[in-house]
Amino acid sequence: MKKNYVFNLILLLASFLIINSCRQESVLHEEAIQKREIEFFKNAESKTQNINGGIDWVNILKDEDKKNQFISKLNDKDGTPVWDKITIDKSAIIDSKSGRKTSEQDEERIIIPLTKDDIFMSSYIVASINSNNEITHIENITNQELYRIVHNKSISKEVRENILANVIYINQKAFGFKKYINIPEDLFSDVPLDSAKTTKTIKLVDDSPKGNKSARSAMMELMCMSYETDDPNCSCHGTITVTKCFFVYVGGGGSSGGDGGTGTGTGTGGTGGGGSGTPTNNTPWYLMNPDIDVYTYGAYPRAIFKSLTDFDLILQKEQMDLLQSNSTFATTIKNCLSNNTGYKSAFVFNLLDEVSYTYPQPDLNLLANKLSTFYNTLFTINPKTNWLEFRGIFAPYENTNSTILSELSSDWSNPNIVKPTANFKNNTRLNCIFNKAKTSSNFNQYLSNFDSRFSVAHLQFDVKNLSNSTTNAETDPPTGYWIKIKINSNNLNRPTLDIARTFMHEIIHAEIFRLLLSLAPTSNGSINTTTLLQMLKNSDYPGLLDYYVRYGGVNGMQHEQMAAHYRGIIKNFLKQIDNSITDSQADAIAWVGLKNTVAWNALSPSEKTNIDTIYNSWYNSATHNCP
Incomplete structure (x- = not known):
């Protein structure tokens, strides 16, 4: 009997644990669904308020999700809508699987582009409603599904062209992509080649009434007028146009004429334009197939796709020539595209676009060395790094010597110190003072706050020709x-210790910025002043926020706070750099830049005069050498 009792108790306990575990999983699943719904509809109303019928559609979709949880069933689990680029019209809906019409012309539809990185379209949603505002059709097509559809010849050519034309339209509207490659050979076969025999211009006609100067029509006119096309039938000019023009490349490899070349994957060569095969990975075809004769191409841009609608790169012939003739540099570029993201693709494109047309051409071996040394580090710190940021930091056109380059690499590899630019390191005097300042415990204490692994902010030192020569x-x-x-x-003709003081003075400015940023960040890493004011009303962080309001916001508060609370830190830093100065000299130097503050004005006239006298006497005899 006792055994049965124990057995039943264990069974009951096990059942309880299983049920409780299931409940926990259910709660976690529901939380994930709710989080996805919040992300999906984030800013939907504000982004669609200027689109006719946009907010109505948002509410319809919200109701549909409450009824059927369609968001949790989407194929694209991570993409979020680009709400301000939706398309609403009366066109018929064609089911991607059956090829049948699923709505009539009097039904309204919406097409919603989705993205995972704000650069490429990851999928799109198409839905239709009847006259009662009831959802009659909803479908989510990813790039992989789209690729399968348009290459499936069991689906009629008309249906596949219709689907692809819609994608071309919404992809251009949302992300500006206008050039496509690896279009299936049988699609748009009735469209003649342009004069260079490498492209076709596809014309898509809008259903909006002529003369209706809607935002959509205006957008299409601007888009069309940006083209120079060899097709005389593509009329892209006039007050209002209803014609949209797109270049479609007729293959993924091969020469610009004659026999078809080899594609980037399996498949056969296309007429005059090369293969239309399936790409095997994200590596650009010209690096994957070094034997391709890039010199036989015309000067038209060549698109390399991650998938049917996603760019990897768009290259001119000059850019391909650059890679063809500089194998070390080309290999470095290939390595940069490993673990590719849209941001890396954009980085590489802008890099090549600039160096290909720079005269005299930069030292590509030096640039390759800097890319190999710093590219991954910078992308680790900021996965959205762009080429202009990299160029501004590492100045690839300047011939940095090996010692400075080694120091620069060490500085960027050390999470506990400021990140100097190559321009800064190339300034011999500043670099010497900076290397000496790094030995100060006070300096390092504040630098450690900017460790990119733990902090919301990263700190960078640069040297610039500022317009005001008196500004340090x-x-x-x-x-x-x-x-x-x-x-x-313009203001480096000062004693070495005075420049070191400037370093610490500015780092304290940065520290105050960092504190404010940690309290009220925006999504793009700036300070949200509205949130700061709200925190003041809530009496959060009264000391810091009191300075913020009393002294005129972010900029006005800083010298007041520094004069009242940070002068001792500057003073200790100066004595750590140069232990030969007296306490009174260090105190006088620390006051520089902090006059006309409440703390300074609280001093007596004799105290102010004494500080000025001590500072001027020290300044006139202080060394300008960096030991």
């Missing part, structure tokens, strides 16, 4: 979580 330096408010300190190259 400027510290920019955070953007993209970076706080940049710019030392004025």
Whole structure:
């Protein structure tokens, strides 16, 4: 009896644990669904308020999700809608699987592009409603599904062309893509080749009434007028146009004429334009197939796709020539595209676009070395790094010597120190003072706050020719979580310790920015002043926010706070750099830049005079050498 009792108790306990576990999984699943719904409809109303019928559609879709949870059933589990680029019209809906019409012309439809990285379209949703505002059709097509559809010849050519034309339209509207490659050979076969025999111009006709100057028509007119096309039938000019023009490349490899070439994957060569095969990975075809004769191509851009609608790169012949003739540089570019993201593709495209047309051409081996040394580090710190940021930091056109390059690499590899630019390191005097300042415990204490692994902000030192020659330096408010300190190259004829003081003074500015950013960040890594004011009303962080309001916001508060609370830190830093100065000298130097503050004005006239006298006496005899 006792055994049965124990057995039943164990069974009951096990059942309880299983049920409780299931409940926990259910709760977690429901939380994930709710989180996805919130992300899906984020800013939907504000983004669609200027689109006719946009908010109505948002409400219809919200009701549909409450009834059927369609968001959780989407094929694209991570993509979020680009709400301000939706398309609403009366066109018939064609089911991608059956090829049948699923709505009539009097039914309204919406097409919603989705994205995972704000650069490429990851999928799109198409839905239709009847006159009672009831959803009659809803479908989500990913790039993989789209590829399968348009290459499936069991689906009629008309249906596949219709689906692809819609995708071309919404992809251009949402992300600006206008050039396509690897279009199936049988699609748009009735469209003649352009004069160069490498492209076709597809014309898509809008259903909106002529003369209706809607935003959509205006957008299409602007888009069309940006083209120069050899097709005389593509009329892209006039007050209002209803014609849309797209270049479609007729293959993925081969020469610009004659026999078809080899595609980037399996498949056969197309007429005059090369293969239309399936890409095997994200590596650009010209790097994957080094034997391709890129010189036989015309000067038209060549598109390399991750999938049917996603760009990897768009290259001119000059850019391909550059890679063809510089194998080390080409290999480095290939390595940069490993674990590819849309941001890396954009980075590489902008890099090649610039260096291909720069005269004299930069030292590509030096640039390759800098890419190999710093590219992954910078993308680890900021996965959305762009080429202009990289160029601004590492100045690839300047011939950095090996010692400085080694120091620069060490600085960027060390998470506990400021990130200097190559321009800064190339300035011998600033670099010497900076290397000495790094030995100060006070300096390192504040630098450690900017460790990119733990902090919301990263700190960067640069040297710039500032317009005001009397300004020692400027510290920019955070953007993209970076706080940049710019030392004025026009004002370096000062004692070494005075320049070191500028370093610490600006780092404290940066520290205050960092604190404010940690309290109220925006999504793009800037300070949200509205949130800061709300926190003041809530009496959060009264000391810091009191300065913020009393002294005129982010910029006005900083010198007041520094004069009241940070002068001792500057003073200790100066004595750590140069232990030969007296306490009174260190105190006088620390006051530089902090006059006309409440703390300074609280001093007596004799105290102010004494500080000025001590500073001027020290300044006139201080060394300009960096030991």
